[in-house]
Amino acid sequence: MLDVYSIRKDFPILERKINGHNLVYVDNAATTHKPIQVIEAIREFYMKYNANVHRGVHTLSQEASDLYESARVDVAKLINADPEEIIFVKNATEGINLVAYAWGLPNLDRGDIVLHTLMDHHATVVPFYIVSKYKGFRQRMIGITDDGYIDMGDYEDKLRLNPRIVTFPHVSNMLSTVNDAKKLIKMAHEYGALVILDATQSVPHMKVDVKELDVDFMVFSAHKMCGPTGVGVVYVKKEHYSSMNPFLGGGDMIKDVGYNEYMEPTVTYNDVPVMYEAGTQNIVGISVYPKSIEYLEKLSFEYIHEHVRKLAWETYEALRELPNIEVYGPESSRDRAGLVSFNVKGFSAHEVAAYLDSLGIAVRSGHHCTGPLHKRLGISSSARISYYIYNTFEEVEYIVDALRRLVS
Amino acid sequence: MTLQDMIEYFEKQCGDEDSYAVALKPDVWRRLRKKIVGSLENRRDVANTFHKGIYKGVEVSVFPNGRLIFKNVPSEDYLISILNELLDASS
Numbered sequence: 080m081l082d083v084y085s086i087r088k089d090f091p092i093l094e095r096k097i098n099g100h101n102l103v104y105v106d107n108a109a110t111t112h113k114p115i116q117v118i119e120a121i122r123e124f125y126m127k128y129n130a131n132v133h134r135g136v137h138t139l140s141q142e143a144s145d146l147y148e149s150a151r152v153d154v155a156k157l158i159n160a161d162p163e164e165i166i167f168v169k170n171a172t173e174g175i176n177l178v179a180y181a182w183g184l185p186n187l188d189r190g191d192i193v194l195h196t197l198m199d200h201h202a203t204v205v206p207f208y209i210v211s212k213y214k215g216f217r218q219r220m221i222g223i224t225d226d227g228y229i230d231m232g233d234y235e236d237k238l239r240l241n242p243r244i245v246t247f248p249h250v251s252n253m254l255s256t257v258n259d260a261k262k263l264i265k266m267a268h269e270y271g272a273l274v275i276l277d278a279t280q281s282v283p284h285m286k287v288d289v290k291e292l293d294v295d296f297m298v299f300s301a302h303k304m305c306g307p308t309g310v311g312v313v314y315v316k317k318e319h320y321s322s323m324n325p326f327l328g329g330g331d332m333i334k335d336v337g338y339n340e341y342m343e344p345t346v347t348y349n350d351v352p353v354m355y356e357a358g359t360q361n362i363v364g365i366s367v368y369p370k371s372i373e374y375l376e377k378l379s380f381e382y383i384h385e386h387v388r389k390l391a392w393e394t395y396e397a398l399r400e401l402p403n404i405e406v407y408g409p410e411s412s413r414d415r416a417g418l419v420s421f422n423v424k425g426f427s428a429h430e431v432a433a434y435l436d437s438l439g440i441a442v443r444s445g446h447h448c449t450g451p452l453h454k455r456l457g458i459s460s461s462a463r464i465s466y467y468i469y470n471t472f473e474e475v476e477y478i479v480d481a482l483r484r485l486v487s
Numbered sequence: 488m489t490l491q492d493m494i495e496y497f498e499k500q501c502g503d504e505d506s507y508a509v510a511l512k513p514d515v516w517r518r519l520r521k522k523i524v525g526s527l528e529n530r531r532d533v534a535n536t537f538h539k540g541i542y543k544g545v546e547v548s549v550f551p552n553g554r555l556i557f558k559n560v561p562s563e564d565y566l567i568s569i570l571n572e573l574l575d576a577s578s
Contacts, residue, residue, distance in 0.1 A: 098552045429500045429508060430539075430548045430556050437536055437550045445501030453502065460502030484534040 081378055081386045087469045089114035089374075100439025103474045108252050108280060108418050108465035109443050110302045113371070117305060120370040124363045132362055133331055133353070146366035151352075153369040154312055157376075158297070159288040166313040166355040167365050171279045172202040174298030174313040175246075177355060178275055179206035181326040182296070182319065183244075189215035192242040194272070196221045196229050197455050198254055201448040203246040203277055216243075220451060227254040227408040229263070238270040244295075245272045249281035250416045253449045253461065254408035255391065257281070257416050261292050268293070273319070279303055283375075283467075284417060285384040289314055305468075306371035307364035313355070320351045329357035375468075383468055387417030390466040390475055394419045397479040403486045407456060418465035420447070423485060428460040431485070435462075438481050488515070490567065490576040499563075500556075507566055509555045511574075516553030519574060524549055526573060543569045 087093050090112045095102045104112060124146070130139035132147045148162075155162040168174045183206075187193065193207045197220050207218055221237055222230040229247065238245075245267045249260050260281075264274045273295040281287055283304035289297055294316070301310035315323070325332060325348060332354050335347040348354045375383060392412045398404050403424035409415050423431050432444035443463045446453045453459060464478060493515040500506040511519070524530070527540025527547060538549045545566070546558040560566045570576070 426548075427500075427503055427506055427556070427558055429503065429506055430558075433508065433548065433550050433554050433556055434534065434537055436554070437552050445503075450502075459504075460500070481534075484536075487534075 081382050081468060083386070083469060083471050086114075086378070087471075089116065090469050091115060091118075093469060097439040097441070098437050103438075103440040103470075103477060105464045105466060105470060105474070105478065106441045106443045107467035107470075108303070108447075108463065110308065111283070111305050111467050112469070113305055113307070114374055116374055117307065117367060117370045120367045121307060121363055124366055128366070129363070131359055143362060143366065147360075147362055150365050150367075150369050153372055157372050158282065158314060159290050160314050161317065163350075163352055164289075164315055164317055166315060166352045167360055168311040168313055168356075169309050169361060170302075170311040171277065171298040171300045172206075172311070174300075174311045175203050175275065175277070176206040177313050177326045178296045178298075178315075179210045181323040181355065182273075183207060183210045184214065185324050186322055187211075187214050187216045187243055191216035192237075192240050193218045194221060194237055194240075194242040194245040195219070196234075196247045197223045197451050198229070198248055198251040198256065198449065199246055199451070200248060200252060200277060200279075201450065203248075203275065204451070207246075221247075223254075223452070223455060226410055227251070227256050228414070229256075229258060234263070234266065238266060238272065241270060242267075242272045244275060246275040246277065248277040248279075249287065250284070251408070251449075251452075252280050252418070253420050253447045253452055253463065255395075255415045255418045255420070256409050257414055260294070264292055264294055280416065280418075283383075284380070284387055286380045289316070295319060301364065301368045301371060304371055305374055306368045307361070309361040310364040310368050315352070325354055325357070327355075327357040330359070332357040378468060384417075386468065387466040387470070388412070388415065390470055390472065391415060391417045391419050391464075393472065393475050394464055394466075394479065397475070398482065401479075401483055401486050404482065407461065417467070418463055420461040420463045422458060422461050423482070426485070428462040431462040431482075434485060435478070435481060438477075440478055440481060488576060490571055490574065493574050493576055494570075495553075503558070505558065505560050507557045507560055507563075509557065509570065511553040511555070513553060515574065520553075522575075523555070523573060542573060545569060 130143040132144040151162045151165045155165050222233040267274045275296040276294045278299040282299040297314040302308040337345045398406045406421045428444035495510040530540035548556040
């Protein structure tokens with residue numbers, strides 16, 4: 080079990096009052112707060128190790144490079160990957176863009192199909208939409224069932240179209256559905272398709288093993304797991320590097336740039352994964368990211384998942400009992416993660432969020448970058464409560480009481 | 488004071504294209520709170536926390552921290568014109 084009251088002491092921001100009330104922060108699917116250990120590590124990096132990484136002879140640069148590269152090793156361990164399979168980017172969105180351009184441009188053509196699900200985040204759909212305008216391939220979306228699962232019949236039907244690549248979220252950032260990633264990936268592979276797993280809502284909460292899942296590409300970000308903002312991770316299964324081209328060009332991603340006898344530039348790329356990390360990266364963010372991983376691993380991902388799932392399930396059950404509230408996603412606690420999206424009849428999601436904010440409760444309202452999913456549900460927006468390690472059952476009670484007053 | 492001087496943020500709401508959130512600067516809110524609430528037609532109090540009503544044909548929710556949510560707004564220009572009026576802003 081998590082000792083939540085002790086954990087809360089590590090998060091200075093939780094001492095804030097918002098509109099005269101104790102802050103109840105339940106917008107963790109958008110970003111999480113940072114423990115003092117991470118905040119101090121950022122300060123320490125700038126105070127002691129700040130320098131640009133790679134190819135610096137001086138001591139500071141070598142120390143900064145060691146921290147940067149050891150972060151790659153720690154992130155690889157977190158998901159059971161090899162360090163060279165880890166590319167650092169600025170966020171998960173850039174990660175999907177990297178795959179869409181670096182793999183999509185050389186491999187997708189007219190006649191090809193890319194499959195998404197209706198529960199995909201815009202960040203997986205839109206990069207391929209942009210690349211499709213250059214390459215002429217088509218995108219198709221897999222439906223969902225009324226109770227918030229991927230429609231497996233539709234999935235199988237669309238796999239028969241022989242898509243080249245399939246994207247889906249491990250955990251839906253709106254429905255809370257925990258998808259059976261292993262099964263979905265296996266099915267895609269049987270039809271010859273590669274898979275991009277959007278793990279932004281799963282890696283912060285549960286142990287994710289890329290080898291066990293046999294996934295081809297996976298993205299997630301540091302800031303949703305107590306780490307700094309501006310750090311995203313792309314996992315690329317080693318064998319796919321040979322069919323990819325660089326995404327962004329510039330410094331660090333090259334071994335040599337010169338010119339030939341015709342005065343044409345010549346370029347030799349660096350080795351992977353640095354070949355995909357052009358220019359100065361978020362050095363401090365990446366170097367400090369392991370502090371947040373260490374913090375969460377000490378708590379145990381098993382306990383984290385259990386804790387947030389219980390908070391969300393208690394919320395889900397309580398809201399379902401209230402009149403005029405519609406709650407979305409699976410009805411089985413086993414298949415739900417740590418968030419609850421809902422609407423209150425007679426109020427927009429934004430009114431609900433503003434009402435809760437006036438009581439110190441921070442929730443998100445809007446389409447949560449899942450426009451197609453909201454359209455499928457027949458709504459334009461929803462309010463979303465999403466929990467993390469520092470949330471308490473007293474907070475659940477406080478939120479439910481506030482919503483009870485709203486609907487009465 | 489112009490509208491710009493009186494407003495902390497003004498944002499179209501994600502997903503609901505005809506909905507806007509407006510946050511008033513604290514001093515403006517303190518000064519105009521009664522007038523804003525009093526200007527609402529069909530006003531009702533919700534959960535003893537905020538007021539909901541109609542102003543110039545637009546649904547408005549007024550929250551105790553000086554945030555206003557406008558729904559079913561026909562156009563941004565229209566919202567700006569009624570905000571100017573509601574807040575007695577100078578042009």
